[in-house]
Amino acid sequence: MGSFPRPRLLFDRPPETLRSAFLITAGGAFTLEDCRLSAERAARALAGAGVEPGRRVAVRAAAAPEVVVLFLALWRAGAVVVPVSPRCPPRQIAAHLLASGCSLAVCDAAHGDLPPSVRVLPLGEIVTLAKAREFSEAPTDPTSLIPGPWPRDATIIFTSGSAGPNKAVLHSFGAHYANAAGANARLPFGPGDVWLLALPLDRVGGLAPIFRALAGGGAVACGPAGAPLEALVAMFPATHLSLVPTQLLRLCGNPGAAARLAAMRAVLVGGAAASAALLAEARARGIPALVTYGSTEMASQIATADASAPGRPRVLPYRRVTTAPDGEILVRGLPLCRGYVRGAGLEPVRTPDGWFPTGDLGTVDGEGHCAIAGRKDAMFISGGENIRPEEIEQALMEAPGVTRALVVPLADPEFGHRPVAFVAAARLDDEALREFLRTRLARFKIPRRFLPWPAGAGPGDEKAARAEFARRAAELLAGEEAGSG
Numbered sequence: 423m424g425s426f427p428r429p430r431l432l433f434d435r436p437p438e439t440l441r442s443a444f445l446i447t448a449g450g451a452f453t454l455e456d457c458r459l460s461a462e463r464a465a466r467a468l469a470g471a472g473v474e475p476g477r478r479v480a481v482r483a484a485a486a487p488e489v490v491v492l493f494l495a496l497w498r499a500g501a502v503v504v505p506v507s508p509r510c511p512p513r514q515i516a517a518h519l520l521a522s523g524c525s526l527a528v529c530d531a532a533h534g535d536l537p538p539s540v541r542v543l544p545l546g547e548i549v550t551l552a553k554a555r556e557f558s559e560a561p562t563d564p565t566s567l568i569p570g571p572w573p574r575d576a577t578i579i580f581t582s583g584s585a586g587p588n589k590a591v592l593h594s595f596g597a598h599y600a601n602a603a604g605a606n607a608r609l610p611f612g613p614g615d616v617w618l619l620a621l622p623l624d625r626v627g628g629l630a631p632i633f634r635a636l637a638g639g640g641a642v643a644c645g646p647a648g649a650p651l652e653a654l655v656a657m658f659p660a661t662h663l664s665l666v667p668t669q670l671l672r673l674c675g676n677p678g679a680a681a682r683l684a685a686m687r688a689v690l691v692g693g694a695a696a697s698a699a700l701l702a703e704a705r706a707r708g709i710p711a712l713v714t715y716g717s718t719e720m721a722s723q724i725a726t727a728d729a730s731a732p733g734r735p736r737v738l739p740y741r742r743v744t745t746a747p748d749g750e751i752l753v754r755g756l757p758l759c760r761g762y763v764r765g766a767g768l769e770p771v772r773t774p775d776g777w778f779p780t781g782d783l784g785t786v787d788g789e790g791h792c793a794i795a796g797r798k799d800a801m802f803i804s805g806g807e808n809i810r811p812e813e814i815e816q817a818l819m820e821a822p823g824v825t826r827a828l829v830v831p832l833a834d835p836e837f838g839h840r841p842v843a844f845v846a847a848a849r850l851d852d853e854a855l856r857e858f859l860r861t862r863l864a865r866f867k868i869p870r871r872f873l874p875w876p877a878g879a880g881p882g883d884e885k886a887a888r889a890e891f892a893r894r895a896a897e898l899l900a901g902e903e904a905g906s907g
Contacts, residue, residue: 516537579624613640725790801837832871
């Protein structure tokens with residue numbers, strides 16, 4: 423933790439300078455004008471490299487202040503930003519780039535290993551953060567950082583955990599701003615506030631605070647690439663933070679970090695179900711944890727709790743939520759995406775009457791409070807990441823000697839759930855299977871354990887089989903732990 427410096431802002435700037443900051447880094451605060459001129463300079467470099475309005479440009483880089491400015495620069499150049507996770511294995515990256523029609527990417531020094539068909543621009547040669555002049559209190563409209571029009575395409579963000587190539591969700595600027603405006607109406611975020619970027623910038627939840635700052639006038643704080651979360655929490659004077667439950671659990675176990683969270687105005691907890699025990703622990707430590715529910719297709723938040731009922735998310739402005747007869751949650755509103763990108767085509771997500779089926783089961787009461795019961799399909803969430811068992815099963819079936827595979831979730835106190843695989847193979851070699859999957863799946867999708875296919879288990883109803891196999895996995899591993907104890 424000591425290797426990451428605290429930002430100079432805490433030492434050489436009076437607190438009121440936060441009101442004019444847009445981006446806060448370990449090196450200090452950058453005003454809206456600083457960011458505008460830095461983004462303008464980078465936009466010229468991008469144009470010189472062939473970036474034209476409407477072009478889709480992938481970004482593969484660890485979260486860093488330069489990446490925030492790169493997004494602004496790409497939007498100023500009229501490009502569509504396509505963030506690609508640095509954690510994705512090569513085969514999945516190739517699928518993402520093909521699905522989104524990207525032949526150009528900007529990468530940091532550690533993540534430029536893309537397919538030969540993709541031209542790579544080094545991040546360090548495109549973006550340089552510099553102050554435009556001595557610090558000034560002159561007001562600037564945050565929306566001036568990105569020229570309109572609002573209906574134009576802004577991002578293609580990949581859902582996590584889909585079977586096969588992940589779904590590529592296309593959003594306009596209008597959708598992102600509508601989401602931010604509704605979020606800010608429930609939880610005000612404006613001049614003097616600082617949102618710490620703690621989620622990956624290739625996820626809609628990591629990207630959303632940038633639009634909240636643009637819409638409300640607050641600042642975002644971004645640490646050096648690779649800085650651990652505990653270091654970021656200690657590093658910045660943040661007032662707001664978005665976490666998945668696994669992150670909150672870890673920070674609650676760190677007294678210093680928990681104290682910093684308790685001093686914030688709001689800590690949003692989403693991406694997965696937060697247990698009642700975790701929320702109770704956070705409240706006991708004075709942490710203002712507010713449950714939120716959202717989706718990539720709705721540009722982030724759909725419903726967010728407030729201090730009066732921190733565990734009950736309520737539908738935000740500019741959204742409508744209802745339920746289908748089978749209990750599936752349906753949403754619509756200004757933040758809804760344009761559709762799923764399929765190369766040059768666009769697949770609609772709305773039903774004929776305008777609703778988007780989320781795949782989540784739950785209820786919505788008369789005051790707009792949402793209660794999420796689970797998923798309609800086999801998907802589950804591990805550490806805030808969506809995992810579809812079918813994707814892992816498909817990869818396992820490509821392994822030499824594997825004839826059958828079925829993946830189920832196993833309850834985990836830290837991650838919520840972890841994947842466990844039952845495998846039918848001539849010889850079950852856990853390490854060989856892990857090595858095989860490392861080039862095909864993101865690390866969080868690789869099963870925690872590989873178990874032998876149960877004797878006598880044959881074809882049957884898939885849902886019933888998954889439930890039965892999940893029960894068997896829990897019993898087997900519980901028995902192992904009891905035996906080792």
